[in-house]
Amino acid sequence: MFGSEEHFILSVGFAFSGGLLLSVQDSAIAEEVEPVTQPDTCLGSDSTSNILSSDSAHALFVRATYLVCHRLISSWKTDLNVSLAALELLAGLARIHIRETDALECKRAVKWLCDYIVYQCSRPPPAHSKDLHSTIVAAFQCAAVWLVAHPYLLEDKECLTTVLEVVELGISGSKSQRKPGEPIRMKDEKELKPASMRVRDAAEALLTIILEQVGYFPSPCGAESLWSLLDEVALLRHCNSWPGGDHLSREMAVDRFRYFVVENSTVLALLEEPLGNDQDPQPTVTVLIRGPFGRHAWTMQLRHLPRHKSGTKYHAPNPGRPVPMADVGVSHDVKHRYFPENVDRIPQCKVDRSIPSMESLLMDPNVAAEHAHLSQLVEQQTALETAAGQQRCKETDGPFPECTPPPACHEFQTARLFLSHFGFLSLDAASGNVGSRLTALNTSLDGFCHDLEVLDNMSSRTCDTVHVFYVRAGQKTAEEILSNVQSESTVSPHFLEFLQSLGWSVNVFQHPGWTGHISTSWKVTQPTSEQARAPSN
Known part of the structure; x- marks a missing residue:
């Protein structure tokens, strides 16, 4: 009987959470479809009261978030099933688009999620179970949803510190600073003991999302592609050294790059040439990073000043120093003494005569000859x-020449600067004392370009192709079935409506995502005249 009551309570709780989420979603959609315009004569307090009124989407969002988060860290934290439902509700609330989003409330929600993770990870070992670790993983995923939906939260220093501390807790099992005021423990001083491997994977996934997706999703290519579409050929076309023309093969582009493998997991392609849109004479390196999460392109510059100060000169042409005086005054010929004058008036003793004088030593002919030679x-x-010294004074303009800075250096080994600044090159690794994390690749080997192309064709997420055919009654041959898609008039309007409900049509030659074939996917190609006349997919 007790089990039935508990199941009934859980069912009611799940229904309540689902109804609450639907209420907030309906209110937000209703405000977008039918926006309520306030008259110009309304006061600021009236506008605020309207926003926070009980029937507005903003008020429902704030109160629902506060209610669920407060219950999650107080009375629901010991009930794992209810916690999973609450985390699912919070993830749904994070995805709702509300016009007047309360940044403070969103920050508070992320803070409560982090507190929930800290509490569950700090429970005694007998309380740790698969269900507990499932709630921790769900909390990490919920935090990732909040950060992706509200990327401005990471601009807050306090919120960023809280999230990174929880990520550190999930990966290593402890924080570097347990309480404020305690000394910070370095990574090598801590024992790597996460709550479980699933918890560590969830924390690493959150860290990856923070570094690669927060504030960058969707990418400029849209949601179809999570990585950059730029490759060696596209980057070399934008370089100043490229003379132009369309005859640029992949082999020619690869020869301009230097390839390295970092820790046997990431391939770096370094281009030591500035791009065409770069007007600053700064040392520039363009990096193509191929890793487990796709291909990404970065351009880095070595700057002595920030970008907003890059227009100023490093050294002022006229610092405003006073003009040097050529008159150095009267030079007095003074014979310097090694001892004070009163030394000669002090009577000598036997100890003073223990050191022979120079005149007595010159009595020896050999010593006198050496002294004369010296x-x-x-x-x-x-x-x-x-x-x-006199010749140097004649060559210069005056005795005090103006100090000028040396000319700026324009020849740089930007690849070496990049690798050394990021810690991939060191003197110890060059001397063989320690193992190097960097391995240089030989681009002259046969099949290198083909291997790069195969690597680029490997997607970081699963893509499936589904073929949908329209078959009329009585049609049996392939020619009859395929001829139905030649024109819209040969198919039923309901079939076209069904296709439109699945997604939207794209041009495979301009689509950055999956097109159904590896040769045309994840790239932008120029179609031929025949291909341009072909229908889109």
């Missing part, structure tokens, strides 16, 4: 230094 060398060196 004096001659000193006089010659003095004469040479005096002549060199």
Whole structure:
């Protein structure tokens, strides 16, 4: 009987969460379809009260988020089934588009999600189970949904710190700083002990989403492609050194790049030439990164100043120093003494006579000859230094020339700068003391370009192709079935309506996503005249 009551309570809770989500969605859609315009005579307080009224989508969103989050970290945190339903409801609320989104409420929701993860991970070992870890994984996924739907949350320093601390907790099992004021523990000082491998994978997935998707989704290519469509050929066409023309093969483009493998998982293609849209004479390197999450293109510059100060000169042409005076004054010939004058008036003792004088040493003919030779060398060196100083003064404009900076260097090894700044090159690795994480690839090997093309044709997500045919009654041959799609008049309007409900038509020669064939997918090609006249898919 108890099990039936518990099942009934859970069913009611799930129905309540689903109804609450539908209520907020309906209110948001209704406000978008039928926007309520306020008269110009309304005061600011009246507008605020209308936004926060009980029947507005904004008010429902705020109150629903507060209610679910507050219950999640208080009374629902021990009930794993209810927690899963609450996390699903929060993920649905995050995806709802509301015109007046409360940033503070969204930040508070992410903070409560992080607190929920911290509480569940800190429970004693007997309480850890598969169901508990499932709720932690669901909480990480819910946090990822909130950050993707509201990317401005990561611009807040406090929110970013909270999220990264929870990611660190999920990956390593502990935080670097448990409480405020405690010393920070480095990564090598902590024991790698996550709650479970599923929890660690969920935390790593959240970190990947933060670094690659938050604020970048959908990409400029649309939701069809999650990575960049630029390859070696496209980048080389935009370089200043490319003379132009369409006769650019993949082999010619690959020869301009330098390829490296980082930690046996990521391929780096480095181009040490600035692109055509770059007007600054800064050392520039363009990087094509091929990793488990697709292909991405980045252009980096070594700048001594930020971009908003790049127009200023590094060294002022006239710093405003005073003009040097050529008159150095009267030079007094003063004979410097090694000891004070009163030393000569002090009577000597036997200890002072223990060191023989120079005159007594010159009584020896051999010592006198060496002394004369040394004096001659000193006089010659003095004469040479005096002549060199006078010649230097004649060559310069004055005794105090103006200090000018050396000319700017325009020859850079940008690939070496990039690899060394990111820690891939070091003196220890070059000397063989430690293992290098970087491996250079030989682009002259046969099949290198083909292997790159095969790697680019491997999608980071699953793509399926479905063929839909219209078959009239009595048609049996392939020619009859295929001839139905030659014109819209040969098929039923309901069939066309059915196709439109599945998605939208695209031009395969301009579609950046999956087109049904590897040779035309994930790239933008120029169709021929015959292909341009062909119908779209």
